[in-house]
Amino acid sequence: MNNSHRGVSGRYWRLVVGLLCGLSSSMVLAGIAESVHNLGMTGTGPSANGGQRNQFSGTAEICVFCHTPHGGDARAAVPLWNRRLNNPSSYATYDDLGTSTFDAEVAPVGSVSIGCLSCHDGTMAIDSMINEPGSGADNPGFSAGTWTGSDILGPDDGKLAVGIVQNLGTDLTNDHPVGMQYAGGGISASTPILPQGDTTDPDFAPVLYKIRDGRYLWWVDKDWRTGGDGERSKTDVILYTRDAANGYPGQTQQEPFVECASCHDPHTTENPTFLRISNTETPSGLCLTCHVK
């Protein structure tokens, strides 16, 4: 091998290594560790409100604030859910407003939404979980930690402070409705809307579905206007089945409902405010994914 060849391959490898490093650091940056949902001691940067970051000194773990590998609460439609849930009857829902245009059935607050609200209604401490990190459900080392942060009520309390926009409270009448049928209902396992077919409601985008173990998995493709890719991915709008097995007593068939995580992916840093679809790249692109306006 001559010198010039080695020189080229040296530069080549520096380039490859450089590209890989750039790639891997941007992959790390894209994750929840760099988001305000990293509530453990390793979170960096300011809080979403610009003040001091909200974090708990008792652990460097991230997922534990929401998930546990064992013993989760299966009532929330969230895998391995590690938090206690509020009583669904403690919420006022959007339909209580009685706008004349609203025509969907509303289920009791549940599914993934009641999971989000276990922190975002401001009533429960964020470090109150089913299985604390470490051995046993109750780990003294964890409990000895304290909260710091400008949006947290107190060092031992860890609830979201009153008055910040992240605290939705238990009155959900001033929030985009959740727990309601998509497109005013009429879509179900027995009469699913055909892929890219008609909608029962011209005001809404068509729903797609796939069936896994008899369960319907629904979504709205973010690019449905141009055909879409036919895949259900986390950057599409995700719709959630509500039926008797999913906190909607009396509901006999699976139907797609809108929940908090239809619009938000709690792990993403792709878009601000954990949005699945940017609301600025295409102006109001998230809203227009569902609403035909």
Ligand code: HEC
């Ligand atoms: C373990 C508690 C917890 C859970 C569960 C939780 N969040 Fe959060 N979330 C927080 C905290 C704390 C903040 C505020 C962080 C800050 O201001 O720095 C926050 C911030 C947010 C923000 C605002 C981010 C911003 O940049 O303004 C959104 C949006 C959000 N959460 C959505 C959700 C959704 C949707 C769910 C359920 C899918 C959820 N969260 C579940 C604790 C939680």
Ligand code: HEC
């Ligand atoms: C603030 C709360 C919160 C934190 C922290 C959190 N998750 Fe989640 N996670 C959720 C919620 C809510 C869902 C359900 C969202 C949905 O339906 O897509 C979910 C779903 C998931 C899923 C299944 C759906 C998917 O998007 O792949 C996986 C896997 C997952 N989480 C892994 C993790 C891991 C690993 C961590 C830590 C690195 C973590 N989560 C941290 C709230 C959280």
Ligand code: HEC
């Ligand atoms: C997941 C799909 C989806 C997305 C995304 C979405 N919406 Fe909705 N929205 C609905 C559904 C379904 C209803 C219930 C409509 C009904 O049944 O009357 C609704 C209701 C509403 C209503 C109340 C209508 C009434 O009659 O009271 C308003 C206003 C609204 N959405 C605005 C928005 C805006 C603004 C955005 C973007 C920030 C948005 N929506 C994003 C699905 C969505």
Ligand code: HEC
């Ligand atoms: C129909 C879509 C949609 C649904 C459903 C939805 N959100 Fe949001 N949410 C948004 C959008 C869009 C924003 C960004 C608003 C902005 O830019 O100020 C947002 C912002 C937020 C914020 C940050 C507020 C701020 O302005 O900093 C929180 C916290 C939040 N949502 C939590 C929730 C929770 C919890 C639920 C379920 C109870 C929920 N969202 C349901 C679309 C939705």
